[in-house]
Amino acid sequence: MMNQYNPDTNFQRFLMVCQCGPNYLSRLATRALRKSLHERVQRDFDEKISELKAGDICIDLGANVGVFTRKMAEAGAVVYAFEPDPETFEKLKENVGDLSNVVLYQQAVGAKNDRVLLRRAKSTRNGSMDPALGSSV
Secondary structure, three states: OOOOOOOOOHHHHHHHHHOOOOHHHHHHHHHHHHHHHHHHHHHHHHHHHHHOOOOOEEEEEOOOOOHHHHHHHHOOOEEEEEOOOHHHHHHHHHHHOOOOOEEEEOOOOOOOOOOOOOEEOOOOOOOOOOHHHOEEO
């Protein structure tokens, strides 16, 4: 089981409180908190990856472009990767489609069998945006 990431500092405690605020403040606080916890989360993830053995099963929900899918697969696990965004799914196929122990699904995963609307972020000022950074259901 992954660790609970409780705040280490007063700044992290402040950010956790701000996450419950208005949308703009909440998004900023969430981004800052993720950045401040990134090293700890990455270390724990790498530790879990090192424990994987051939034949273990991993499920990657919201696989995005496959960074973590690839790490789990290269450790020997069979990985079931789900990514609903069509453009991001194409990048996922390009990045991990060569791995025989990865099974790809262009689907969202939820608590019940239903259809949901995939929302995509508006384009940036130059008309381009990485869809992997702006889709949600």
